[in-house]
Amino acid sequence: MARMSYAQAACAALERAMSADARVVALGEDVGxxxxxxxxRGLQQKFGxxxxxxxxxxxxxxxxxxxxxxxxxxxxxVEMRVVDFALCAMDEIVNQAAKARFMFGGxxxxxxxxxMPIGIWSGSAAQHSQSLEAWFAHVPGLVVVxxxxxxxxxxxxxxxxxxGDPVIYMEHKELWGAQEEVETQARAELGRARVLRSGSDVTxxxxxxxxxxxxxxxxxxxxxxxxxEVIDLRTIWPWDRDAVLASAAKTRRLLVxxxxxxxxxxxxxxxxxxxxxxxxxxxxxxxxxxPVGYSKPLEDEARFGSGDIVRALEELIQxxxx
Amino acid sequence: xxxxxSLERGLALYRTMTRIxxxxxxxxxxxxxxxxxxxxxxxxxxVRGPLHLSTGQEAVAAxxxxxxxxxxxxxxxxxxxxxxxxxxxxxxxxxxxLFGRASGFNGGKGGSMHIADFSVGMLGANGVVAxxxxxxxxxxxxxxxxxxxxIVACFFxxxxxxxxPFLEGLNWAAIHRLRVLFVCEDNRWSATTATDAxxxxxGALARAQAIGVPGEQVDGNDVFAVAGAxxxxxxxxxxxxxxxxxxxxxxxxxxxxxVDPATYRDGExxxxxxxxxxxxxxxxxxxxxxxxxxxxxxxxxxxxxxVDAALKAAAAADWPDRSAAYTDIQDTGxxxxxx
Numbered sequence: 001m002a003r004m005s006y007a008q009a010a011c012a013a014l015e016r017a018m019s020a021d022a023r024v025v026a027l028g029e030d031v032g033x034x035x036x037x038x039x040x041r042g043l044q045q046k047f048g049x050x051x052x053x054x055x056x057x058x059x060x061x062x063x064x065x066x067x068x069x070x071x072x073x074x075x076x077x078v079e080m081r082v083v084d085f086a087l088c089a090m091d092e093i094v095n096q097a098a099k100a101r102f103m104f105g106g107x108x109x110x111x112x113x114x115x116m117p118i119g120i121w122s123g124s125a126a127q128h129s130q131s132l133e134a135w136f137a138h139v140p141g142l143v144v145v146x147x148x149x150x151x152x153x154x155x156x157x158x159x160x161x162x163x164g165d166p167v168i169y170m171e172h173k174e175l176w177g178a179q180e181e182v183e184t185q186a187r188a189e190l191g192r193a194r195v196l197r198s199g200s201d202v203t204x205x206x207x208x209x210x211x212x213x214x215x216x217x218x219x220x221x222x223x224x225x226x227x228x229e230v231i232d233l234r235t236i237w238p239w240d241r242d243a244v245l246a247s248a249a250k251t252r253r254l255l256v257x258x259x260x261x262x263x264x265x266x267x268x269x270x271x272x273x274x275x276x277x278x279x280x281x282x283x284x285x286x287x288x289x290x291p292v293g294y295s296k297p298l299e300d301e302a303r304f305g306s307g308d309i310v311r312a313l314e315e316l317i318q319x320x321x322x
Numbered sequence: 323x324x325x326x327x328s329l330e331r332g333l334a335l336y337r338t339m340t341r342i343x344x345x346x347x348x349x350x351x352x353x354x355x356x357x358x359x360x361x362x363x364x365x366x367x368x369v370r371g372p373l374h375l376s377t378g379q380e381a382v383a384a385x386x387x388x389x390x391x392x393x394x395x396x397x398x399x400x401x402x403x404x405x406x407x408x409x410x411x412x413x414x415x416x417x418x419x420l421f422g423r424a425s426g427f428n429g430g431k432g433g434s435m436h437i438a439d440f441s442v443g444m445l446g447a448n449g450v451v452a453x454x455x456x457x458x459x460x461x462x463x464x465x466x467x468x469x470x471x472x473i474v475a476c477f478f479x480x481x482x483x484x485x486x487p488f489l490e491g492l493n494w495a496a497i498h499r500l501r502v503l504f505v506c507e508d509n510r511w512s513a514t515t516a517t518d519a520x521x522x523x524x525g526a527l528a529r530a531q532a533i534g535v536p537g538e539q540v541d542g543n544d545v546f547a548v549a550g551a552x553x554x555x556x557x558x559x560x561x562x563x564x565x566x567x568x569x570x571x572x573x574x575x576x577x578x579x580x581v582d583p584a585t586y587r588d589g590e591x592x593x594x595x596x597x598x599x600x601x602x603x604x605x606x607x608x609x610x611x612x613x614x615x616x617x618x619x620x621x622x623x624x625x626x627x628x629v630d631a632a633l634k635a636a637a638a639a640d641w642p643d644r645s646a647a648y649t650d651i652q653d654t655g656x657x658x659x660x661x
Contacts, residue, residue, distance in 0.1 A: 011434045025467060050467060057495070061490035064456020071445050072464035073394065095450055098459065103436040104446055105428030106650040123561055165652040191655045238655025 001183050006147075006167035007039045007176040009154035010115075012184065014040070017161045021075065024161060027053035028062055028079020028115075036080060037117070037176045061115065067100060071108045075161060080116040083170065084127045097166040098141030113157070118146070119209055119259060120302060121173040128173075129302070131208070133262035136168040137237040137269070143167040143190060144236035148211040149178045152234060156186035163190055170233050172209040193240035195247065199229035202313050203247040205256045205270055207233040214257055217309035226313050228252060236266055239274060242253045248274045249298045253292055253316050257309055258290035262286025283316045287311060326553065327546055329611050331388065335545045336604050337621050338384035343601060344403040344625040345413055346375045348633055349403070349420055349434075353580045360418045361412065361589035365469040368637065369420045373434050374401040378543070378575035382507045383408040384569065385548025386475055387527075389471035395443040395461045395474040400435045401507075402447035405477050411439040417632040423639035430590035430642040443472075452478060452485035455504070459491045462500035473501040473559050483526045492535050495565040503556055504530065507542065507572035513587055527569035537567030543600040548605060575596065 004012060004267060018024045026040060032054040034041035043054035055062050059080060066076040080086040086093065096108045116244045118131040143165045147153040153171060160167040167190075196211070197218050206214040211232045218228035229247050233239055248254045254274045256267035262284055271282040292302045327335070376383070379401075387408035390396065398405040406416060411427065413472035415629035419426025420434050427439050438446040446453045458476030459467040465472050482488055483506065493504045506526035510517055516549060521527065527539050536558075540551040548570055573595040584592075605618055 006413065053463075054495060055492070058490035058494060059455040060487050061494050064453065064487060064491070065460030065494060068397075068445070068457035068462075069464040069467075070460075070462025071440075071457065072461040074464045074467060076460075091450055091453060092456060096448075096453060101652075103428060103432040104438040105426070107428070107440040108445070140643070141651050143530070143652060162439060163654050165654045167654075208436045238658060246325045283564055 001180060001181050004150050004154070004182045005176065006150045006153050006171070006178045007037050008288050009150040009182050009296055010039050010157050010171065011043065012182070013154045013157040015043060015046065016184070017158060018043070018051065023073060023075045024077065025051045025053060025069065025074055026077045026079065027055055027058055027066065029055055029081060030287040031079050036081065037173070039171070039176070040079070049300055060089035060092055064096060066112050066114070067092060067096045067110055070110045070112045071100065074109045076191060077161060078112055078114045080114055082128055082134050082173065083116040083118050084130050086114065086116040093136070093142070093168070094139050098139050102141060108166055110166045113160045113167045113169050115169045115171065117171045117173045119174055120292055120299065120300070123294065125294040129152065130259070130290035133170055133236045133260060134264060134266040137266055141166060142237065144170065144237055145190060145209040145234070146170045147234065148172070148208055148232050150174070150178060151182050151186065152188065154182050154184065156187050156190065157236065159188050159190050166184055170208065175209055176177070177291070186230055191235045191238040192245040193239060194232045195229060195243070195284060196232050197228065197230040199227040199251065201227045202253040202255055202316060203229050203231060203244065203251045204309070204313070205231045205233055205244055205254065206258060207236065208259065210257055210259050215305050216308060217306035220306055220310050224310070224314070226317065228313060241271065245277055248278055248280055252280045254280060255285065255312055255316055257285040259303070260286055261289050263289045267306035281320065283312055285312050327549055329608070331548070331549070332608050332611055333613060333617070333621065335384045335388060335549060336618065337610055337627040338408050338624045339390070339545060339601050339604060340625040341413065341628065342379065342380040342383060342407050345407060345416065346377055346403055348629045349417070350576070350580045351377055352420070352633065367457040367577040369434070370422060373420070373580040374578065375580055376401045376404040378595060378599060379509055379572045380404050381545035381548050381568045381604070382505065382542045385545045386443045386503070386505055386552045386618050387548055389552050390475055391472070392442055394472045395458070396477070397445050397458040397461070397474070397532060398477045399449045399451070399454060399479055400447060400449055401479065402437060402477070404446050406437055406439065406447065409439070409444045409457060410442040411444055413628055414632040414635050415439070417629070417636040418639050421636040421639065422641070423636055423641035424642045425636065429646055431646065441501060443496060448539065451461065452482035454478060455482065455491035456497070458502055459500060461496065462502045463498060466500060471560070473491040473503060473556065475503050475505060477505045477507055480506060480510060480517040480521070480526065481506040483529060485519060488529070489533070492530055493533055494534050496533060498543070499562065499564045500612055501559050501562070502560050503552070504535070504537075504565060504567045506567065506569045508569060508571050510577070511574045514584070525569060527567055530567040532606060535565050535567055539545065539569040539571065542570030542572030545600055545604050546598050585647045593626070607630055
């Protein structure tokens with residue numbers, strides 16, 4: 001156990017993976033200096049510039065070269081800086097990384113972890129604030145992971161590197177400084193959600209930074225007589241359908257809350273699946289379909305807080321009484 | 323012309339070219355009616371979908387790949403049959419793949435545009451123009467990380483130099499001094515548009531030189547010239563001097579895909595190209611080097627027989643089981659979730 005920030009936890013997981021397996025390399029812009037969020041701090045000093053590889057600002061080739069490295073037997077951890085910049089590498093992610101193993105009939109694996117932080121980053125405006133997890137969940141072949149805590153950023157990054165699959169690994173830019181005790185012996189399985197709080201009235205599913213807002217909302221709902229079961233999905237694809245269905249079968253109500261835009265967000269997939277399987281009441285909360293504005297009042301329009309979640313929980317319950 | 327190629331090596335070049343030609347002629351015939359585009363209807367055909375032929379460009383594949391060891395790596399393009407054969411892949415398993423059968427290299431999952439044979443270092447054709455360039459660069463980077471001495475040959479077309487990965491990939495290979503031979507197989511057509519009309523400046527080599535990657539331009543229809551230029555460039559690449567570019571000028575004799583009649587081209591241009599066929603040119607040159615007509619005819623007949631056998635085997639091979647549509651995708655969550 002050691003107290004670590006969300007950034008330090010990921011760094012520790014990567015350091016451990018690189019020590020254990022010579023095939024693991026890290027590459028991307030500014031990684032040699034520790035990465036712009038400190039999530040690679042000290043690694044180049046320890047492993048050398050040959051394994052912690054500084055690259056030009058060439059996102060398409062950072063990702064494409066990582067596919068080539070993987071096909072030639074390495075296990076690259078790929079820095080895209082933010083998901084918004086990973087859009088420069090969409091061919092390499094969607095047509096190459098996700099498809100190669102299948103297209104080649106199982107010749108070659110694309111074992112790589114592409115780190116592309118999501119989330120509104122205060123004052124950073126429309127091209128540094130998107131949460132695009134649903135885009136990647138739509139693509140067969142990709143695993144999509146969204147850690148919400150330092151512990152998960154340690155355990156899930158380790159699991160992602162070990163998985164052998166192309167993993168879209170989405171940290172949240174406003175969680176880098178979050179601290180907690182991290183158990184470095186703990187292991188996590190991709191595709192498994194975690195029930196963070198038990199409840200009997202509503203199942204509240206969330207992921208990434210919104211998990212913390214969801215927990216706060218559950219606290220605020222309790223004195224109002226609403227018992228909320230909070231689930232951190234942790235992995236967007238494959239999402240833990242069993243855990244969510246088991247909870248919703250118990251509570252008979254589902255709310256999904258995510259920071260990303262509500263329209264065609266991944267909450268729609270979860271809500272539809274739960275409604276199809278169980279016929280229970282479902283509701284979604286997500287951002288409005290607007291680019292994130294720079295000015296504080298404009299940025300705030302793209303956010304919602306625990307008060308909004310509590311209101312949505314109340315609506316979900318009151319709607320039945322009508 | 324400088325002629326460092328022995329008769330034995332010359333015959334090997336000829337054999338590779340005739341095998342590519344025989345394979346593609348047979349594949350073209352088997353693809354008739356197989357594409358719902360260019361005015362053709364989608365009917366039953368043994369080879370389905372777009373088939374991009376490299377007919378007339380065989381000298382580039384043969385002349386480059388004769389210098390590659392089995393352990394060297396390669397990436398190719400949508401027009402990649404020639405590179406794949408020249409790298410040593412089995413014609414029978416290629417034909418099986420084009421026929422969509424379980425016997426194909428990819429078990430029928432890829433077809434012509436995604437053909438790959440990792441056992442000979444062929445890391446895949448690619449359906450996206452220029453997409454093989456970063457992959458080749460990454461494969462070379464992996465060799466560097468592991469201190470291996472192999473090289474990577476990266477084939478791409480003239481259209482690819484107008485995509486970003488060309489600049490990005492060459493720059494990356496140069497700053498990291500990677501062992502890559504970039505081969506621009508310049509057939510002068512980008513799908514149905516003349517590349518010249520869409521390209522500023524003097525093309526692949528000039529652009530490479532502008533960022534400090536040296537190379538050579540060569541007549542891509544002269545297999546001896548290609549092989550001679552490649553020998554020098556690959557020696558430099560293997561020595562660790564950094565990446566090199568071979569810009570081979572050739573001509574796309576067929577349409578963009580097999581059923582494209584390419585009526586948008588000047589007939590005289592095509593006629594001139596047909597007169598410049600690299601295979602008869604190599605034939606004539608080999609005779610002058612002392613090969614006999616019978617020897618060359620035997621090589622051609624052998625290639626035809628090999629392709630005939632491949633056609634028969636492919637037609638008789640099993641289809642992939644439907645369950646194969648769900649495998650080789652990802653291990654995480656496999657069996658729990660198809661969505």
